[in-house]
Amino acid sequence: MSRCLVYIATSLDGYIAKKGGELGWLEQFPNPDGSDFGFEKFIQGIDAIVMGRKTFEKVLEFERWPYKKPVFVISTTIKNIPKKLEKQAELIHGKPNEILERLAKRKLNSIYIDGGKTIQSFLAEDLIDELTITRVPIILGDGIPLFVKTDKEIEFEHVKTEVYKNGLVKSYYRRNR
Amino acid sequence: MSRCLVYIATSLDGYIAKKGGELGWLEQFPNPDGSDFGFEKFIQGIDAIVMGRKTFEKVLEFERWPYKKPVFVISTTIKNIPKKLEKQAELIHGKPNEILERLAKRKLNSIYIDGGKTIQSFLAEDLIDELTITRVPIILGDGIPLFVKTDKEIEFEHVKTEVYKNGLVKSYYRRNR
Numbered sequence: 001m002s003r004c005l006v007y008i009a010t011s012l013d014g015y016i017a018k019k020g021g022e023l024g025w026l027e028q029f030p031n032p033d034g035s036d037f038g039f040e041k042f043i044q045g046i047d048a049i050v051m052g053r054k055t056f057e058k059v060l061e062f063e064r065w066p067y068k069k070p071v072f073v074i075s076t077t078i079k080n081i082p083k084k085l086e087k088q089a090e091l092i093h094g095k096p097n098e099i100l101e102r103l104a105k106r107k108l109n110s111i112y113i114d115g116g117k118t119i120q121s122f123l124a125e126d127l128i129d130e131l132t133i134t135r136v137p138i139i140l141g142d143g144i145p146l147f148v149k150t151d152k153e154i155e156f157e158h159v160k161t162e163v164y165k166n167g168l169v170k171s172y173y174r175r176n177r
Numbered sequence: 178m179s180r181c182l183v184y185i186a187t188s189l190d191g192y193i194a195k196k197g198g199e200l201g202w203l204e205q206f207p208n209p210d211g212s213d214f215g216f217e218k219f220i221q222g223i224d225a226i227v228m229g230r231k232t233f234e235k236v237l238e239f240e241r242w243p244y245k246k247p248v249f250v251i252s253t254t255i256k257n258i259p260k261k262l263e264k265q266a267e268l269i270h271g272k273p274n275e276i277l278e279r280l281a282k283r284k285l286n287s288i289y290i291d292g293g294k295t296i297q298s299f300l301a302e303d304l305i306d307e308l309t310i311t312r313v314p315i316i317l318g319d320g321i322p323l324f325v326k327t328d329k330e331i332e333f334e335h336v337k338t339e340v341y342k343n344g345l346v347k348s349y350y351r352r353n354r
Contacts, residue, residue: 158344
């Protein structure tokens, strides 16, 4: 089955966005070096991206489509991908393991899982193999959480941590199976 | 006013204990070097400890009283500190800022704030000056959270991060006022 990777930034209190998906707090964070904090390198190593509807709609607001890898959007409400993005993105349905089986058949073996609800649904099935969390030194107080309550404990192995000049701390964990 | 310091370990999903305050997941974490992860050094730098009733009752279960610094217990239900600990601990009442004023009058200037509810009540008033969070590479799924929803954002400055051989990542933040 395909490997699933999460690569995400959170506040110290574990939020990936403010309510309504607002990311300004993250984008406005001082970054004098213009670093992408390793994101481009991470993207080069994956075969496809799976995200939920809300993340997809957020990305649609960007000035330009940011991904060079195929994107799969999990949604029960979207009927069609906008025509201009038909080559970049497609809808996908099913449970997390069904989605992974389908992607594996298409030789997409390394999958970037993005978006709060999508990450949570894959974590609930213990399907996340690599977890990179970048901690931003702010307490937001409220927002969209990375983690929600689950009924199983999941142990990870810490592989490495990088500290950026602006105080971001990026830790890379591998599932300890 | 006194400075408030938090020094705590959390799971990746932000829990400081399992439900009921259970800490076995933390104590059983591999620690071949027998490191205290800097705790003793941290304690040497503080003047007093403020904790809630639940943390106090947890510490009472330990084989021996672990603190050499004066402990103040915030409680509305405990009437008396057990006689054998009268020299080590005392009850204290009031709102966080009232407590800090009282401690400052006693020349206790550097206060270790411990316990979920107590930390949360001091954070809600933006009274935490230093925050050391050690991330344990496990998702617990449920338990006692370090953070709860608050109505203000609080920015911190990252000072340093230490990575331990067993995968614990300790980040030290200072309030950015």
